[in-house]
Amino acid sequence: MRLLPEPGPARTLALSTLVNTVGRGTWLTASALFLTRSVGLSVAQVGLGLTLTAAVSLLASTPMGYLADRYGPRGIQLAALVASAGFTAALLTVRSFPGFLAVGMAMAVADAASRGARGALIAGAVPADQRVRTRAWLRAVTNVGISVGAVVAGFGIAAGTRAGYLTLILLDCVTYLVAAAILLRLPSVPPVPAPTHGPRLIALRDRPFLVFTVLDGLMSVHFGLVNIALPLWIAEHTTAPEWLVSGCMLVNTVIVVLFQVRASRGTEEVAGAARAARRAGAVIAVACGLFAASGGVPTPAAVALLLAGAFVHVVGELWHAAAGWGISFGLAPAHAQGQYQGAYGMGMQLGGMVAPVVVTTLAVGWGVPGWLLLGGVFLLLGLLVPPVARWAERTRPDAPVAHPVPVG
Known part of the structure; x- marks a missing residue:
């Protein structure tokens, strides 16, 4: 590669x-x-x-x-x-x-x-x-x-x-x-003229897009499973050796490097990206179940379940990432790609801010029920993305009349 x-x-x-x-x-x-x-x-x-x-x-x-x-x-x-x-x-x-x-x-x-x-x-x-x-x-x-x-x-x-x-x-x-x-x-990309009428920060008034951003941000809490919840879970709730934390991280990193480009195929259009988000939610839910099952079992079984969970999780991670890019690019008007990409990034940041509390409270604090609850939430979030994406496509605003903005 x-x-x-x-x-x-x-x-x-x-x-x-x-x-x-x-x-x-x-x-x-x-x-x-x-x-x-x-x-x-x-x-x-x-x-x-x-x-x-x-x-x-x-x-x-x-x-x-x-x-x-x-x-x-x-x-x-x-x-x-x-x-x-x-x-x-x-x-x-x-x-x-x-x-x-x-x-x-x-x-x-x-x-x-x-x-x-x-x-x-x-x-x-x-x-x-x-x-x-x-x-x-x-x-x-x-x-x-x-x-x-x-x-x-x-x-x-x-x-x-x-x-x-x-x-x-x-x-x-x-x-x-x-x-x-x-x-x-890189060749310079010319600035886009500002609209002559209406609000400037239209991304923050685009309700369907903001709903998608929130859903995607909440889905991104799953990134905290491997680097926050799993180390604590392995150390405190399983018989697996603690060095397996590094093994799970290595599985994640290697697969992202090798397969992220391949996993993005079919997500160039909004509809295909939305289906990938649905698959991501289901697969990450399965990973949560595998992580939950690793608690309180003999060491060989715990190691196998944890590595399987890490593999399944990263497959969902690949689809989730590609889905977010396809939807955020596809829903953004040509004259506002920057602010829409900025707004899309807000969801990921929101997920990053709440992930430590959510995953430690549920997965580590509640144990198996917490893992299963998290899995159910990820499944639901994935199911909600396609109808929200269709709603957003139906309500795309027309391109506004614009005038050049002096630069300099």
């Missing part, structure tokens, strides 16, 4: 993403330890800070996507990457919780701008029938980049010194700048 797609805009986007996510992987791996051991923050302060910055990113997503539509997504993406490099460098000076919060919120706004611009950039630079496939490539290389970054971060963490952590932060800064330089090879 190739690591990058065919030459062209998709390859440029994938290469930029690969470089950027290596840096992101180093920061994600080392951030908690840097903030507690080097900056001196408490665990509670780190948790509160990450929650607040996530909320800022969520609120900024749609407005930042609107800016990408109005001023051109490539320019906004480049500005977001350069700004992210600067804000990341500012972490070198952080010595207190207020300082961390200020830098973290600035980074959150830049990250929101980058996400919205990336969606609009894909919509403008890639043919419509290749958009979902391109997103699938980007997700595959993201997993590779983060994995490489995690390995690199291990060396800085092993050093256990402030200099080691600062080196990792500087590496993250460099990857932002290199990713921006690679994007300069």
Whole structure:
């Protein structure tokens, strides 16, 4: 399997993403330890800070996507990457919780701008029938980049010194700048004229799309099953060895890298994507049942059930991701791809914010009944997506009359 797609805009986007996510992987791996051991923050302060910055990113997503539509997504993406490099460098000076919060919120706004611009950039630079496939490539290389970054971060963490952590932060800064330089090879996507009448942030008034966004966001809680609930479940409720946590994560990462592009086939249109969402809900429900069954059984059976659950879960994850891309691209008006992609991202962020509480309370706290309840919820969410998608397609607004907006 190739690591990058065919030459062209998709390859440029994938290469930029690969470089950027290596840096992101180093920061994600080392951030908690840097903030507690080097900056001196408490665990509670780190948790509160990450929650607040996530909320800022969520609120900024749609407005930042609107800016990408109005001023051109490539320019906004480049500005977001350069700004992210600067804000990341500012972490070198952080010595207190207020300082961390200020830098973290600035980074959150830049990250929101980058996400919205990336969606609009894909919509403008890639043919419509290749958009979902391109997103699938980007997700595959993201997993590779983060994995490489995690390995690199291990060396800085092993050093256990402030200099080691600062080196990792500087590496993250460099990857932002290199990713921006690679994007300069991408042809500029012109800004879309603003509508002459009516509201600007139409994505936030599009009820069917917002309902889909909420459903998709709630479905994305399943990402917390493998990286939050499963480690605790294996350690506290099964006889399986704790190293199996890494085994389950490896199953997830390898399958995403190898099969995300293939799993996106048939989701280029809204109807096909909605069917994939329905399949995803059913398959993730089965995975929850397998995880539940692993509790209180002999070790060989527990290991087999957990690995089977991890495999089944990642199949649902592949379909869920592809379905979200197909529906979000398909429902977005041509003049508002940026803000619609930003709004779609709000659902994923919402899911990420509630996942820790939901999966630890139900799967770990309630045990088998909690796993089964979660499975039922995912099944229901998947079943609701097709009728909501049909409702959204029936109510698509006509393209508005627009006038050019001066840029500069």
